Amino acid sequence: MNTKKNIVIAGGGLVGSLLAVYFAERGHRVRLFERRPDARKTNIYAGRSINLALSDRGWKALRGVGLEEKVRQIALPMYHRGLHQPDGSYVRQPYGQPGQAIYSVSRGGLNILLLNAADAYENVELFFNHKCVDVDFETNEVKFLDEAGNEVVVKADYIFGADGAFSAIRGEMMKTDRFDYQQQYISHGYKELTIPAGEGGSFLLENNALHIWPRHEFMLIALPNIDGSFTVTLFLPFEGNNSFSALDSVKKAREFFRQTFPDALELMPDFDQQWQQNPVSSLCIIRCYPWVRNHTALIGDAAHAIVPFYGQGMNCGFEDVDVLFQLLDHTADWPAALEQYQKLRKPDGDAIAELALRNFIEMRDLTADPKFLLQKKIEARIQQKYPELWTPLYSMVTFSHMRYSEALALGKVHDQIMADIMSRPDIESNWDSPEVEAAIIAKLREIQPVL
Amino acid sequence: MNTKKNIVIAGGGLVGSLLAVYFAERGHRVRLFERRPDARKTNIYAGRSINLALSDRGWKALRGVGLEEKVRQIALPMYHRGLHQPDGSYVRQPYGQPGQAIYSVSRGGLNILLLNAADAYENVELFFNHKCVDVDFETNEVKFLDEAGNEVVVKADYIFGADGAFSAIRGEMMKTDRFDYQQQYISHGYKELTIPAGEGGSFLLENNALHIWPRHEFMLIALPNIDGSFTVTLFLPFEGNNSFSALDSVKKAREFFRQTFPDALELMPDFDQQWQQNPVSSLCIIRCYPWVRNHTALIGDAAHAIVPFYGQGMNCGFEDVDVLFQLLDHTADWPAALEQYQKLRKPDGDAIAELALRNFIEMRDLTADPKFLLQKKIEARIQQKYPELWTPLYSMVTFSHMRYSEALALGKVHDQIMADIMSRPDIESNWDSPEVEAAIIAKLREIQPVL
Numbered sequence: 001m002n003t004k005k006n007i008v009i010a011g012g013g014l015v016g017s018l019l020a021v022y023f024a025e026r027g028h029r030v031r032l033f034e035r036r037p038d039a040r041k042t043n044i045y046a047g048r049s050i051n052l053a054l055s056d057r058g059w060k061a062l063r064g065v066g067l068e069e070k071v072r073q074i075a076l077p078m079y080h081r082g083l084h085q086p087d088g089s090y091v092r093q094p095y096g097q098p099g100q101a102i103y104s105v106s107r108g109g110l111n112i113l114l115l116n117a118a119d120a121y122e123n124v125e126l127f128f129n130h131k132c133v134d135v136d137f138e139t140n141e142v143k144f145l146d147e148a149g150n151e152v153v154v155k156a157d158y159i160f161g162a163d164g165a166f167s168a169i170r171g172e173m174m175k176t177d178r179f180d181y182q183q184q185y186i187s188h189g190y191k192e193l194t195i196p197a198g199e200g201g202s203f204l205l206e207n208n209a210l211h212i213w214p215r216h217e218f219m220l221i222a223l224p225n226i227d228g229s230f231t232v233t234l235f236l237p238f239e240g241n242n243s244f245s246a247l248d249s250v251k252k253a254r255e256f257f258r259q260t261f262p263d264a265l266e267l268m269p270d271f272d273q274q275w276q277q278n279p280v281s282s283l284c285i286i287r288c289y290p291w292v293r294n295h296t297a298l299i300g301d302a303a304h305a306i307v308p309f310y311g312q313g314m315n316c317g318f319e320d321v322d323v324l325f326q327l328l329d330h331t332a333d334w335p336a337a338l339e340q341y342q343k344l345r346k347p348d349g350d351a352i353a354e355l356a357l358r359n360f361i362e363m364r365d366l367t368a369d370p371k372f373l374l375q376k377k378i379e380a381r382i383q384q385k386y387p388e389l390w391t392p393l394y395s396m397v398t399f400s401h402m403r404y405s406e407a408l409a410l411g412k413v414h415d416q417i418m419a420d421i422m423s424r425p426d427i428e429s430n431w432d433s434p435e436v437e438a439a440i441i442a443k444l445r446e447i448q449p450v451l
Numbered sequence: 452m453n454t455k456k457n458i459v460i461a462g463g464g465l466v467g468s469l470l471a472v473y474f475a476e477r478g479h480r481v482r483l484f485e486r487r488p489d490a491r492k493t494n495i496y497a498g499r500s501i502n503l504a505l506s507d508r509g510w511k512a513l514r515g516v517g518l519e520e521k522v523r524q525i526a527l528p529m530y531h532r533g534l535h536q537p538d539g540s541y542v543r544q545p546y547g548q549p550g551q552a553i554y555s556v557s558r559g560g561l562n563i564l565l566l567n568a569a570d571a572y573e574n575v576e577l578f579f580n581h582k583c584v585d586v587d588f589e590t591n592e593v594k595f596l597d598e599a600g601n602e603v604v605v606k607a608d609y610i611f612g613a614d615g616a617f618s619a620i621r622g623e624m625m626k627t628d629r630f631d632y633q634q635q636y637i638s639h640g641y642k643e644l645t646i647p648a649g650e651g652g653s654f655l656l657e658n659n660a661l662h663i664w665p666r667h668e669f670m671l672i673a674l675p676n677i678d679g680s681f682t683v684t685l686f687l688p689f690e691g692n693n694s695f696s697a698l699d700s701v702k703k704a705r706e707f708f709r710q711t712f713p714d715a716l717e718l719m720p721d722f723d724q725q726w727q728q729n730p731v732s733s734l735c736i737i738r739c740y741p742w743v744r745n746h747t748a749l750i751g752d753a754a755h756a757i758v759p760f761y762g763q764g765m766n767c768g769f770e771d772v773d774v775l776f777q778l779l780d781h782t783a784d785w786p787a788a789l790e791q792y793q794k795l796r797k798p799d800g801d802a803i804a805e806l807a808l809r810n811f812i813e814m815r816d817l818t819a820d821p822k823f824l825l826q827k828k829i830e831a832r833i834q835q836k837y838p839e840l841w842t843p844l845y846s847m848v849t850f851s852h853m854r855y856s857e858a859l860a861l862g863k864v865h866d867q868i869m870a871d872i873m874s875r876p877d878i879e880s881n882w883d884s885p886e887v888e889a890a891i892i893a894k895l896r897e898i899q900p901v902l
Contacts, residue, residue, distance in 0.1 A: 174634075178636040179634070179636070180635050182634075183630070183633075184633075
């Protein structure tokens with residue numbers, strides 16, 4: 001019996017190309033179809049990438065097909081947030097324990113690496129400029145239109161929709177009965193800018209930090225690139241006082257930056273040109289279910305697109321691949337494995353969507369609230385003294401492989417404990433007292449058995 | 452200046468055809484395109500209509516174009532719920548004050564009446580078997596495919612998508628940026644059956660009631676038709692113990708009816724044939740925003756499809772038309788009026804969606820909880836003694852023109868008041884005491900000023 005399957009993947013972005021490698025590594029025949037041109041020949045991400053922050057979940061999935069070391073070579077560790085405060089001061093907040101970091105990678109660079117990795121297998125064929133226009137969930141046939149407009153129909157044993165937030169495969173699923181779907185845009189959009197490298201490829205900002213200019217209703221961030229430049233992203237409401245609508249001329253935009261992000265503006269001599277050239281993009285959350293129809297499954301953003309504020313979009317998509325193969329590798333019953341995959345991952349997709357949305361508020365307001373900062377100080381103290389009792393939510397999400405849904409649930413329990421502590425009338429003066437510490441520890445011990 | 456507009460309506464169902472009459476009455480040129488065949492020539496609703504319950508909001512919109520009397524002739528008043536209890540007893544629950552009723556009409560009959568009304572205008576053209584395939588929101592052009600597959604492109608001043616829960620116009624809007632959308636299926640589906648008329652067109656059940664067989668997790672309902680028959684609808688989960696999946700043979704279905712709805716089964720001699728012929732349909736809630744893109748607007752189910760359990764789907768769609776013309780009739784600035792229309796109606800669409808979902812639980816569980824019945828008894832008593840202080844939620848929704856969103860908000864306040872009352876330890880014994888009455892009245896007086 002031939003156990004090798006005929007796999008069709010729609011989407012050659014990060015998740016689609018990693019998925020191709022996973023299937024290829026196991027000897028299956030893989031045909032991958034991408035709507036856009038080959039990312040190795042054309043910069044398909046210009047002006048709207050949002051830089052990526054690889055963390056533990058992503059690394060684990062890369063390690064699973066031996067790609068970790070290759071990716072390390074194009075990744076820059078960011079050990080802390082670098083906060084550019086409104087008063088001009090600069091504050092470092094470590095992301096985790098010493099040595100723990102999230103890693104800045106360019107979407108384009110990583111995509112090229114993964115496409116090359118897939119392309120190196122003899123049992124993989126890559127097709128670009130192929131637009132998915134139809135799926136038959138009964139016969140497992142997918143129809144694409146190639147660049148010349150010719151119909152290409154391929155038959156598969158299994159079809160994977162890794163074709164992103166605006167997935168065509170999911171669009172076909174939507175036409176089937178009882179398919180739940182939601183697309184929800186947030187009030188903010190984003191525009192990308194670049195801080196060029198300094199002389200000799202030097203970094204003009206600290207290079208091992210994720211820079212944030214938190215300004216309550218909006219924020220600017222910057223992530224380092226290996227060529228010494230920084231990819232800068234402005235997150236701003238579409239409408240209102242400080243908004244993309246209000247900044248309807250370069251002059252207004254420059255004045256806004258001069259007042260709000262003067263240190264960043266100084267590092268972008270071609271700000272005017274960039275502002276005019278680069279588009280404003282919107283941010284959408286996608287939720288749907290089921291993810292599987294017969295032998296067709298959604299994966300990555302196609303199943304659960306989220307906002308980028310926890311740096312988990314790609315990591316979650318890569319973890320989908322990891323979880324999928326933990327299931328497929330242990331059974332010949334693929335339909336049952338796909339059913340388990342969607343049941344397992346749906347609550348985790350929902351959880352990271354919620355976490356990402358919440359983190360936007362935390363990122364923007366980091367400097368705002370002295371009470372919030374005091375709470376973080378108390379938490380850090382507890383964590384240091386009782387690491388077995390307290391892992392911060394950020395670490396559970398970023399530096400662990402705990403299910404997102406469990407991290408979220410535990411984070412909510414922690415929030416409640418801290419809300420009680422912070423409501424003590426004398427907390428400002430006795431935050432580091434044995435009494436406060438004992439109260440927290442008692443509660444943490446109480447919840448231990450249920451975890 | 453010619454103030455007459457060139458209107459294109461997609462969808463010739465209930466809302467589309469009423470909308471056509473409203474525009475035609477004001478002298479505008481109307482072209483209405485319907486995907487299906489002409490309802491006057493083909494029964495396009497066979498087996499999946501869910502009978503309609505016209506109530507005050509619907510009547511008002513019909514009255515606005517002089518159609519009330521015509522529709523009265525095909526409508527049957529239902530003054531009360533007729534509850535067929537599990538113990539075989541039959542209980543009447545009035546819907547409102549004496550004389551207040553909701554009216555059973557057949558979807559097909561009403562649609563034919565409205566299409567004829569629209570067709571009677573010289574400035575109306577009706578096109579059937581025309582499928583909408585594209586909208587250009589900049590040029591206001593809509594592309595249809597006719598029965599022969601020919602493209603028909605029409606240009607309009609304003610375009611209305613009245614094309615139902617699976618609206619093609621909305622489908623095109625979904626391709627534009629920042630369009631929020633949700634489709635949510637509930638766990639229950641439905642199957643329609645018919646209780647035929649008795650001898651000489653007589654009714655085999657009480658004809659001025661909406662019959663309900665509430666059975667907690669599922670229910671059967673029956674609405675009278677003017678020919679003496681009843682349209683019967685079974686609402687049942689798709690999966691589980693008592694479900695459409697479980698009833699996978701006529702024999703099982705008949706046995707289920709024999710045990711659960713014996714009096715209804717007796718009235719359907721051709722039950723077996725009906726069960727096999729009629730499809731199981733799903734129930735979907737649609738939420739989206741915006742409803743307006745440039746000169747194109749969504750209306751009715753295309754903007755806000757809801758579950759049928761409050762009998763408000765059509766009434767809400769008709770009220771959309773009423774509200775739209777309250778705005779259009781008082782301004783030459785139609786874009787501003789459309790903007791107001793969507794801002795006004797969106798919260799009301801959301802509110803009736805929530806109310807309809809909640810009412811499903813109430814309908815199924817009507818007989819279940821003695822506490823619930825006691826609460827209804829207390830409420831009825833308060834309403835009778837203090838009608839100026841208490842209007843039941845059902846009456847606000849069904850027999851008033853109060854905004855759905857306001858009815859929902861006030862209903863929640865009432866719920867809280869009653870939850871407090873019902874939590875009194877001695878409520879069973881002193882529910883009609885002066886003390887309980889005084890407590891309720893005090894709270895109702897308290898909230899008066901905020902309304």
